[in-house]
Amino acid sequence: MNYFSSHFKLGILGGGQLGKMLLYNTRKFDIYTCVLEASNEAPCKTACDEFHLGDLMNYDAVYNFGKQVDVLTIEIENVNIDALEALEKEGVKVYPSAKTLRIIQNKATQKLFYVDHNIPTSPFTRFAFTSEIKEALNHGGLSLPFVWKCAQFGYDGTGVKIVRTVDDLKDLPNVECIAEKLVPFKNELAVIVARNASGETKTYPVVEMEFHPEANQVEYVICPARIDVAVAKKAEAVALKVSEAINHVGLLAVEMFQTENDDILINEVAPRPHNSGHQTIEASYTSQFEQHIRAVLNLPLGRTDNKVGGVMVNLVGAEGFSGNVVYENIEKIMNMDGVTPHIYGKKQTRPFRKMGHVTIVNEDLNEARRIAEEVKKSIRVISE
Amino acid sequence: MNYFSSHFKLGILGGGQLGKMLLYNTRKFDIYTCVLEASNEAPCKTACDEFHLGDLMNYDAVYNFGKQVDVLTIEIENVNIDALEALEKEGVKVYPSAKTLRIIQNKATQKLFYVDHNIPTSPFTRFAFTSEIKEALNHGGLSLPFVWKCAQFGYDGTGVKIVRTVDDLKDLPNVECIAEKLVPFKNELAVIVARNASGETKTYPVVEMEFHPEANQVEYVICPARIDVAVAKKAEAVALKVSEAINHVGLLAVEMFQTENDDILINEVAPRPHNSGHQTIEASYTSQFEQHIRAVLNLPLGRTDNKVGGVMVNLVGAEGFSGNVVYENIEKIMNMDGVTPHIYGKKQTRPFRKMGHVTIVNEDLNEARRIAEEVKKSIRVISE
Structure with a gap:
């Protein structure tokens, strides 16, 4: 064609x-x-x-x-x-096919798929309704703490809650859900796998999602991840295994945990461009967006390695501000080395709404990480 | 604002x-x-x-x-x-201002400006009409060969002709024009200077326009130029001198000749993004297009250095083809390392019409240049 x-x-x-x-x-x-x-x-x-x-x-x-x-x-x-x-x-x-989406759209189905295909993931139990969880706790079929996830329509952290006491259950919606074992981890990693309709496959470098020490929120995506080569290889192998099992066309973003023992467990996947790949626009030979288009049009895939190191910072609405959006100090961050803001064009901000992202690229990844911290300290998404 | x-x-x-x-x-x-x-x-x-x-x-x-x-x-x-x-x-x-455009829009005015500001350029004579040239030749005020350039509305090589004999004059339009001394040169170079309204100024690396050995047509733009550091510094200094004299806001693309004696002569300038800067999209920290926007909005300018080496190949309509455009072998070139086609979206092709460009990036500039040659050999812009 x-x-x-x-x-x-x-x-x-x-x-x-x-x-x-x-x-x-x-x-x-x-x-x-x-x-x-x-x-x-x-x-x-x-x-x-x-x-x-x-x-x-x-x-x-x-x-x-x-x-x-x-x-x-x-x-x-x-x-x-x-x-x-x-x-x-x-x-x-x-692309992705209906079959691929059926596996992924429901988190319970997705987890069962990993179990069926011998893909490492944390232990879990599926519940038709959140209300069934209390009973399972009473009968000893489940123990605290665990991670509650609604099976469908979660987005960007909504639909996920760490349940430490029975009390934590009370505000949760009564929907199909899973209770996942809370696995302590060192790092949250991600690998994006691209595959075109002819079966050509390429992986992007492993990235690291760095969390805020107190708030449970991703602060930085760092590419490549600052981890041992052996761990990176293992993460890449797991990502490729999921990709082959799902047999998707297009991108597959694979989010994983690196446990305290350096095991890799799948967290979840997304069959499309992903927040963990935004830095590819400036850092990689081929951005994840160009790659997704190449893949779904069955064109040859582009190089996935980095030109330079890249760090991505999400721009989310500041707490306490709702209304017509203003990007405070955007000129200040544009004056920093290798900084590119991406403004998504949403007119209204509200607390934690994703309004854009900022990429910082540098031949020295540590310098990029340092500048990213300055970006994070400087810019605020507020309202008029 | x-x-x-x-x-x-x-x-x-x-x-x-x-x-x-x-x-x-x-x-x-x-x-x-x-x-x-x-x-x-x-x-x-x-x-x-x-x-x-x-x-x-x-x-x-x-x-x-x-x-x-x-x-x-x-x-x-x-x-x-x-x-x-x-x-x-x-x-x-x-931006650029009316004043800047008045200097640049007319090539005779542009050349006079260089003379007035002690900016090196090849000697020339202005004529109100092409018909006056013959008389000047007869009276010895001008000698063959020379480069004829129409003063206004030339574009992409139209409006320029090397005149070696009196006969070469006969098909030229009878318009305001200049006759420029034909200076033998080693290289055609270009530097893009960015300046914002606050006066912040940055220059991109010197690029080299490599010509086809027979046809008088730019085949490759190579960034950075493969020239001595001393020549690159001289070219950059001349570009900055023009930029300061014109006092533009936005980009100024400065095209220059490197003579046999390594002198730098200004050829012409353009106060906007330019064909000699297309490789910046993939090769530079900040593309010329983003930089132009930063400059005209008086935002801080971005880094102008390269992440990796870049070579640009123009996609022009092949001879003998007119009509609905087809890009022959585009999938083949997309399979080569670090190759990104840019298709401009013109529906109709005709011989030599600019239909797009292809950028080749690589950590090794010579490898990029080698792949560019393969791209050039493979792709053809033809009609249905």
Whole structure:
């Protein structure tokens, strides 16, 4: 198929920041793009050729949108999978496939998949409803503490809670969920695997998610991770094993824990560009967004190694501010070495909302990490 | 001024490929953009927030467009300068300024400016009409060979001709022009200088334009240039001298000749992103497009050094093909190391039309140059 022609159409389900960054890269290749998204204020609106309003969980909206495109991809997992299955039957190329999304969309299904494929992950129990957990605790089938995760529709830390006492259960929604063993870990790592429809596969370097010592929030993504080569190889091998088992087309971002004993346990995966790969825009030979497009269009994959070291800092709404967004001190951080802000274009901020990210690149990764700390101290996302 | 708000508007005169690449970078900063362009099929059309149809040389079109924006910049020099002057008087920030454009838009004025400011350039004579040249030759005021250049509206080699015999004059248009001494040179070099409204100035590394041994056409732009440090320093000093004399805001691309004696002579300048800086997208810490936006918005300038070596190859329409464009072997070149094609989105090809460019990056510049040669041999821009 000639992608570089006006007859070809690429469809994207979801119009958020990941879609927007995907679209920059379609522009470079001059690919005609259509976006389906429920919000008329979405970041993608002015970045695509055709913007379609519609609910991503609605069968008809997804099906009718998908019928108009040649290749369909996603920037968010929460889409109507039945519609994707129907589209696949009618010859639309859907990447990731409906099958891949069925494994991933539900966290209980995802965990069972790891167990079935001998992929290391922390022990867990599935519950049809949160209310069943108390009983399991009473009967000794489960013990405190554990990590509660809702099975579906969690996003960016919502839908996850560490349960240390029975009291911690009381504000949780009564939904399908899993209770996962709380495994102490040294590092949270991630590897992005790219695979195109022909089966060509490449992995990006292992990255490290550095947490705030007190708040349980990722502060920095550091590429490459500052870990032993042996651990990096093990993480890469586990990521490749998941990727082969799932047999996805496009990117697969694999989040993992490095335990105290240097074991690698899968946390979860996402079949699309991912927050742990934003630094690739400036640091890598091929950004994760360009790579996702290469993969879903079955083009040859680009180099995944770094040109220079990269650190990514998320820009989230500051506590206590809601309303029209203002980026305090953005000029100050732009005056620092190798700093590029990415503003997603959301008009309204609220506490912890992802409003953008900042990448810091440097030939010396430690220097990049030092500057990232200054960025973090300087910039604030507040309201007018 | 808060550029990162929905109240701010950046205007761009011209909707071609340079504007399109500028717009990618405004997206990263979420800046609201308006484009004025005469063609409804321009590459910028789907990349901006507001697309306005209008003739860039028409006073009213430029004035009325400019009244709606806060900062106005260009992606092509051929715009109505009187309108820009009126806009400046009314408080619109115009970068480059009307004054800068008056110096540059007319090649005779540009050359006189160099003479007035002791900036080295090849000797020349200005003529109000090409028809006057014959007389000058007859009276001995001019001798063959020389380079004929039309004073206005030349673009990408049109409007330039080497005149070796009186016969070579006969097909030239009868317009204002200059006759420039034909100076033998070793290398054609370029330096891009960035300056923001506060006067902060940075230069990109010197690049080398490598010509085809037979055809008189730039084949590769190589960054950094493979020249002596002393010559590079001299070229940089000359570029900075021009930049200071012109006192531009935004980018200034300075094209120069390195003579047989290693003297540096100015060829011409462009006050905007330039073909000699396309490799900065992949090779530099800050692309020329991001830098131009930083400069015209008076933001701090980014680093201008290279992350890795970069070589750029222009994609021009092959001879003998006109019509709906096809990029032959594009998948083949995408399989080569560190290769990124940039397709400008022009639907129709014709011989020598600029349809895109390809960047090759590598930690080893010679390897990048070798791959660039393979790219050049493989890809062809033809028609359906």
